[in-house]
Structure formats: structure tokens, C-alpha cells
Amino acid sequence: MNESSQTLIEKSFTFEDCGGCQSLTLSVPEVLDPQYGMYVWPCAVVLAQYAWMARSELQHKTILELGAGVSLPGVVAAKCGARVILSDSAELPLCLRNCRRSCDVNHLPNVPVIGLTWGQASPELLSLPPVDVILGSDVFYEPEDFEDVLVTVSFIVRRNPHAQFWTTYQERSADWSIDALLHKWDLKCINVPLETFDANKNHLAGSTLPGNHTVQMMIITRQVF
Numbered sequence: 218m219n220e221s222s223q224t225l226i227e228k229s230f231t232f233e234d235c236g237g238c239q240s241l242t243l244s245v246p247e248v249l250d251p252q253y254g255m256y257v258w259p260c261a262v263v264l265a266q267y268a269w270m271a272r273s274e275l276q277h278k279t280i281l282e283l284g285a286g287v288s289l290p291g292v293v294a295a296k297c298g299a300r301v302i303l304s305d306s307a308e309l310p311l312c313l314r315n316c317r318r319s320c321d322v323n324h325l326p327n328v329p330v331i332g333l334t335w336g337q338a339s340p341e342l343l344s345l346p347p348v349d350v351i352l353g354s355d356v357f358y359e360p361e362d363f364e365d366v367l368v369t370v371s372f373i374v375r376r377n378p379h380a381q382f383w384t385t386y387q388e389r390s391a392d393w394s395i396d397a398l399l400h401k402w403d404l405k406c407i408n409v410p411l412e413t414f415d416a417n418k419n420h421l422a423g424s425t426l427p428g429n430h431t432v433q434m435m436i437i438t439r440q441v442f
């Protein structure tokens with residue numbers, strides 16, 4: 218599909234805190250296209266909510282979003298004062314273009330967009346600056362890619378031992394587990410209950426997300442023995 222045949226719509230989200238006394242409204246462009254990285258997945262709204270609630274921690278931190286697609290979490294982090302780098306597969310130029318478009322719509326011209334394919338030791342991965350937080354929403358959706366995602370995360374947290382990987386996933390099958398892979402790549406994880414960051418509600422950030430959604434949030438860090 219070329220760019221001229223794409224149908225774009227802008228979707229708005231409003232993140233609020235303390236009963237609405239602080240809020241952030243932004244729009245991201247969605248492309249009506251079957252490619253995964255072209256529309257906002259429910260996981261993105263939950264991870265963006267986590268970034269919004271943790272915004273005071275993110276100020277001046279360097280954040281890398283993996284498999285960013287429409288990039289809602291990364292855009293929220295950038296709007297909250299983080300130095301954000303957005304990435305998606307180097308083999309999916311239309312997804313990378315959509316990352317750029319989300320920055321343009323939100324007046325974030327200085328956010329770099331890079332091609333970073335999971336599991337590959339590419340020049341882009343090797344030349345990353347020090348990273349504090351990695352974001353990844355709905356990157357655990359194809360079991361055959363789970364290890365590649367964790368290889369990339371493991372590489373980054375070895376270089377940046379304090380770095381955390383904040384990730385949301387949708388429970389699509391009870392058989393899927395990343396436990397053995399976490400162990401293999403010297404990583405550990407904790408689950409973050411949705412109610413601790415106000416994500417267990419209907420219409421989160423003005424989205425169509427129902428309150429009883431199956432999105433989960435976890436934080437993955439380096440396992441030190």
C-alpha cells in the first residue's frame with residue numbers, strides 16, 4: 218500500500234489526574250490498514266496511562282519505545298518532559314512513518330524515529346544513548362517473537378543496569394509464558410496491578426477500552442545474581 222491510498226483518522230485521548238486538576242490531551246493519527254503498527258492497540262492506552270501517572274519520574278529521562286506503531290505511550294512521555302526515541306521494525310517503513318506522523322501531529326519535531334528490529338544487533342541498537350526506561354505496548358503478541366524482544370531488552374539493560382522495561386500485554390492464550398525466556402536472558406519481572414495507576418476503568422483516557430479488559434502491565438529489569 219502506498220501512502221496516498223491510506224485513510225488517516227485522528228484519535229484523541231485525555232489523561233487526567235487528581236480528579237481532573239491536571240490533564241493532557243493529545244491526538245494520534247491512525248491508518249485504516251491491517252498492519253499491526255498502524256492503529257492504537259488497547260495495550261497502548263494502558264501503557265500511556267502508566268507513563269502519565271509516572272510523569273514526574275520521566276522528566277529529563279531517556280525513553281526508548283520499541284514496536285511503537287502509533288506511539289501513544291512515547292508521545293505521552295515526550296509531552297511530559299522525557300527525551301524520547303521512537304522505534305519500530307526497520308523492515309516496516311510505513312510503521313516508522315506513522316511514528317513520525319504522531320510526533321508531527323503533537324508538535325514534537327525533535328523526537329528521533331529509528332528502525333530497530335527486535336533481536337538484531339544493528340548499528341541503530343549499538344549506537345543508542347544511555348536509556349532509562351524502555352516502553353513496549355503489545356510487543357508480546359506473536360510467541361515466535363518473544364525471544365527477539367527480550368534479546369533486545371536484555372542487551373539494553375546490560376548496558377544500562379538501572380533501566381526498566383515497562384510493558385503491557387494482552388492475555389491472548391493461557392499457554393503463553395515468558396518465564397523461561399526471562400530466566401535465559403537474565404531478566405526478572407513484576408506485575409503491576411492496574412488499580413495502582415487508575416487503569417482499571419471504562420473509557421480509559423477517553424478510549425473505547427472497557428473496564429474489564431484483559432490488558433496487563435509488567436516491569437522487567439535485569440536479574441542480578
Ligand SMILES: C[S@@+](CC[C@H](N)C(=O)[O-])C[C@H]1O[C@@H](n2cnc3c(N)ncnc32)[C@H](O)[C@@H]1O
Nearest residue numbers: 253254257258261284285286306334335354355
Ligand atoms: C501489536 S502492534 C503494537 C503497536 C503499538 N505499540 C500499540 O500498542 O499500539 C506491534 C508493533 O510491533 C512492531 N513490530 C513487529 N515486529 C517487529 C520486529 N521484529 N521488530 C520491531 N518491531 C516490530 C509492529 O510494526 C507494530 O508496530
